[in-house]
Amino acid sequence: MNAEPSGLPQKEKWGSRIGVVLAVAGSAVGLGNFLRFPGQAVNNGGGVFMIPYILSFLLVGIPIAWCEWTLGRLGGRFGQNNAPGIMYAIWRRGPAKGLGALALLIPVTIYMYYILLETWCLDYCIFFIQGGFAELFGTVTEGVTDHAAEVTAVVGATAAYQGEVFGVARHGVLFEGGRIVWLVLACFLVNFFIIYQGVTRGIEAFCKWAMPLLILCAVIILIRVLTLPNISSGLGFMWNPDWGSLTDLKVWLAASGQIFFSLSVGFGLILCYSSYLRENDDVVLTSLSASSTNEFCEVILGGLIVVPTAFLFLGAENAQAGTFGLGFITVPAIMHFMPFGQFFGAMWFGLLFLAAVTSSLSMLQPAIAFLEDGFGLSRRASVGILGIITALGASLTMTFSRNAVAIDHTDFWCNLCMIIAATGLVLMFGWVVGAERGVKEMNRGADFHVPRFMAFMIRYVTPTFLIAILVGWAATNAKSYLDGMNPAKQGPAAAKAKVQEALGLCNTLTTLFANDALNEEKLSEQVYEAVDAVGQPGKRDELALWVRSTRTDAAARTFAGEAERRNFYCHAVTRRFGVPPTVEDQDSVVAGFLATAALTPGELAEKIHRLAGEHAEYLDVARTAEFIAAVRAKAEEQRRAAIVDANAARFVLLGIVLFFIGLVVLSDVACRNRIGRTVAQAERDGLDWEAG
C-alpha cells in the first residue's frame, strides 16, 4: 500500500481490519438495535416488516455506507479526519462546508442526550446488581395474587422509578444532585478517558473487547429466552405476518427509517472513522462487515429477545410500547417474572451500557478530529473543549428533564438533520464526485468489487429513497413536534386533558373498586394516587377509611350482577367527590371548567347538577363546587407546566440552530486556514481530486 503524501503530518491509522469493523459496528449498535427495531417491527406488520426492511437495507443502507466509507478514506489521504475538511478536500464549494458542519453538529448534539441514556443503562445495571428492583417489585406486589394486577403494579413501579430517579416526573434533575448526576459524571469520565487515548489505543482497543462481550451477553440472554416455556407464543406475536400491512406506506417508511437510523450512516460518524484507513484499505468488505454485524445485533438479538418475552410475561400492550417504554419500563418488569431475572436484568443493561459507550465514542471523535485538524489543537485541549461543550449541552438536557422533553425534541431535530445530511452526502457522491468515478475509488483495494449497477443506484435510487423518507418522516412527525413548541396550544390542551381526566374519576375509581385482585391496602393506595392526580388529595387515612367502609358495604350486599355492583361503587364515588360518571353536553362542562372568570365553582356545580341526569340524586352541589375548585387549580398547574415544556422545546431548537451557525463559521475559518493549507500541501504532493 502507498504511504500518504510525504508533506502531510503523520496521522493515526486503525491497527487492524477487525478492529475497524468492530469500532464501526460498535458505533452503529446501540439502543436502536435492541429496542427500536423490535418495537417498529411489531407495530408495523410483524414479519412482513422484514420485506421493506431488507429492501431498504439493500437500496439505502449499503449504498450510503459505501459512499461514506469511500469519501472518508479519500479525505484521510488529504490529511483530514474531520467532516468539514473531508468535504472541503473533495469539493471546494460553500455547500460542502455546510454539509461538513452538519456532520459535526449531529454527533455532538446527539451525544448531549445520549450520555443520559447511557447513564440510565448503567443505573439500571447497578440497581439490578444491588437487588434494588427485586426489593421494589417485592414491595409493590406483596399481597397481589392476580397476574394482571401484578403486571400493572410492576410496570407502574418501574415507571415511577424512572420518573423519580431520572427526573422524568419533573424538571431540574440536574440541580437535585442525586445518584444520577454522579453517574452521568462517571459516564462522561469513562467516555472522555477512552477517547483521549486516541483511535487505536482508545476506541479500537475498547471496541475489540466490548463488542464481543456485548454479543456474548446478548447470546446468553437469547438462549435463556428461547428456552422459556411457550416462547413460540411470543415469537408468533413478533413475527407472524400481517400481509395487509405490505400495502401501507407507513410500514415502508418505518422500515427504511429503521435501517437508516440503525446503521448510523450518512451523518459523519463513518466519515470520520474511515478517514483513519490507509489509501488501499478495503472499504467495500469492511463496510459490509460492519453493517452485517449491526444487522446481527438488530434482527437476531433485537428481534428475538425483548418483544417475544414482553408479550409472554406482560401481554400485548406492554410489548408494543415505544422505544423508551420498552427499554426502560417493560424490560425491568419482564425481569420480575423471568427466572433469575436479577442476573439477566443486570446482564441486559450491562450490555446496553457497553453498546451505548461504543456509540458515544463515535459521536465524540468527529469533533475531536475537527479541533485537531482545523485548529492544530492538541488532543488534550480538544478533549477538554469538547468536554465543556458537551457538558453544557447535557446540563441543559438534565435541566429540562420532565417528560424527557429536551431528549425528545433534540432527538427529533437530530433525526431530521441526519436524513438531510445523508441525502446531501449521497447527492455529493453521485452528482458532484460522479457516481462512476466514485465507484472506481470505492473499488480501490477491495476484496470484491461492487456491482456495476451501484453507480446508477447511488445516483438515482438511493437519493430518491432518502427524499421519500425525509418527506414521509417529516409529514408523520413534524406537526406534533411543531405543536409541541407552541405554548398557546400546549397550555390549554394540557388543562383540558386534566379536566377530562377529572371528569373520568368516577369510572376510574369504580374500575379500581371492582378489581378484586387488589387488597385493601393496594386499593387505598391506588385510589389516593387517582384522586391526587386530579387535585383531590385529602388525607390518606381518611381516604383509606372511606375505601374500607365502601368495600365493607359492598360485601354486605347482594348484587344481581357485575353491572349493579359497579353502579354501587360509582354512586359511592359520586357522593364522596361530587363528580357524576356522565354528564350531558360534556364539551360545555369542560369549557365551563376552563372558563374560570366566567363561571364560579358554585355556578358550574349547579350546571353539572342539571346535566347529571339520573345521577343527580347522588350529587351534593357543595361537594361538586369543591371538586371544581380543586380541579381548576390542578388544571392551571398543568397549563403552566405545559407552557414551560413548550418553551423548553423552543429553547432546544434555538440552541441547535445557534450551535449549527457557530460550527458553520468555525468550519469556514478552518477551511480557509489550516485545513486549506493541509489540502493544498497534499495537492502539491501530487494528490488531485477536486470535484465539481
Added chain:
Amino acid sequence: MSTVAMILAQAGDEEVTLTAAGGMIMTVSVLLVLGLCAFCFWRILREPTPSEHHHAPLDIDTQDLDG
C-alpha cells in the same frame, strides 16, 4: 403462581402461536443475516494481516498528544 403456570395462563389469554408463515419469515431473516455475517467475516479473517499492520500503530508519534 409459578413461572410456567403464569406463562401458560398469560398465553392462554392472548391465544397467539407462531404460524408457519411467521416461522418461515423469522427463519429466513435469521439465516440471511447469519449468512451475510459468515461471508463477511470469513473473507476478512482468511486474509493474513497486511504487512504494515505488523508495525504497531502505537509506534507512530501522532504529535497530537501533549507532552
